Amino acid sequence: MWRWIGLVVVVGLAALHASNVHQWQRPSLMPVPKDNPATPEKIALGKLLFFDPRLSKNDSVSCASCHNPYLAWTDGQSKAIGLEKGRRNTPTLVNVAYQSRFFWDGRAGSLEEQALGPMQAKEEMGLSPDEVVGKLKKIKGYLPLFDAAFPKEGVTKETVAKAIAAFERTIVSEEASFDAWIAGKKNAISQNAVEGFSLFVGKGKCAKCHSGFNFTLENFENIGLGDGDTGAYETTGQQIWLGAFKTPTLREVVKTAPYFHDGSVHTIEEAVHICGNGGRYKDVPRSPFFRDRGITRGEMGKI
Numbered sequence: 001m002w003r004w005i006g007l008v009v010v011v012g013l014a015a016l017h018a019s020n021v022h023q024w025q026r027p028s029l030m031p032v033p034k035d036n037p038a039t040p041e042k043i044a045l046g047k048l049l050f051f052d053p054r055l056s057k058n059d060s061v062s063c064a065s066c067h068n069p070y071l072a073w074t075d076g077q078s079k080a081i082g083l084e085k086g087r088r089n090t091p092t093l094v095n096v097a098y099q100s101r102f103f104w105d106g107r108a109g110s111l112e113e114q115a116l117g118p119m120q121a122k123e124e125m126g127l128s129p130d131e132v133v134g135k136l137k138k139i140k141g142y143l144p145l146f147d148a149a150f151p152k153e154g155v156t157k158e159t160v161a162k163a164i165a166a167f168e169r170t171i172v173s174e175e176a177s178f179d180a181w182i183a184g185k186k187n188a189i190s191q192n193a194v195e196g197f198s199l200f201v202g203k204g205k206c207a208k209c210h211s212g213f214n215f216t217l218e219n220f221e222n223i224g225l226g227d228g229d230t231g232a233y234e235t236t237g238q239q240i241w242l243g244a245f246k247t248p249t250l251r252e253v254v255k256t257a258p259y260f261h262d263g264s265v266h267t268i269e270e271a272v273h274i275c276g277n278g279g280r281y282k283d284v285p286r287s288p289f290f291r292d293r294g295i296t297r298g299e300m301g302k303i
């Protein structure tokens with residue numbers, strides 16, 4: 001018994017060493033764009049805007065309607081619901097500061113660009129950036145806040161986006177047991193979890209997509225869900241991206257169900273099964289990397 005447990009620890013540590021321990025640790029510096037440095041005034045303004053439903057067409061939907069802090073900055077729904085029901089699942093905002101591509105199809109290249117997207121979408125908030133600016137200029141309480149956060153700039157679509165993005169960059173994951181273990185605290189996670197990590201970077205090949213501190217390489221994959229959504233193909237026009245979607249972070253993953261872009265999976269076990277065993281269907285197109293790796297039920301539990 002003890003010999004077996006010792007072997008598990010050795011295997012887990014070997015897998016950890018093989019996958020480069022440093023890549024799993026939180027970066028010492030948070031990425032912040034040079035043209036939008038964080039300030040207390042900017043973050044405070046962004047928080048107010050994030051929770052303000054007046055940024056929507058009928059004053060009923062805010063950014064927080066889909067990104068609820070009590071639901072790990074998601075909404076718990078299969079599909080996002082704003083002014084209308086959307087067609088994709090709401091991704092979490094946890095650790096967006098460490099990401100460089102946004103939305104499931106990667107169509108936004110900055111968090112500032114992403115911040116304006118939901119406002120313009122008719123099924124989400126339903127206002128153009130100019131309409132948002134017009135509404136905000138009529139709310140007297142906002143004017144001094146914009147002046148404090150953006151001296152001599154005032155209320156513009158750029159300052160609205162920058163303020164919201166500055167706030168969203170403060171939404172970061174707290175230290176998890178994994179973080180303590182990766183830092184050298186051997187008993188921070190269970191033996192099953194140690195085995196699970198070994199499978200995660202080994203047999204399961206999960207780390208080929210879910211790697212690094214944020215557990216995502218932000219690559220795009222078609223995982224064979226067969227739901228008909230063309231994914232990144234819509235924005236790139238490239239056949240190679242047909243049905244492919246951005247790999248989501250695994251931070252706070254047990255709190256962000258349902259899973260995948262279509263929100264069709266409600267348990268982490270089923271999500272592991274789909275990713276580890278070649279997709280939901282065997283006769284639909286998928287990324288070449290996705291194939292049945294023979295992950296057993298017991299191994300799924302450990303992963």
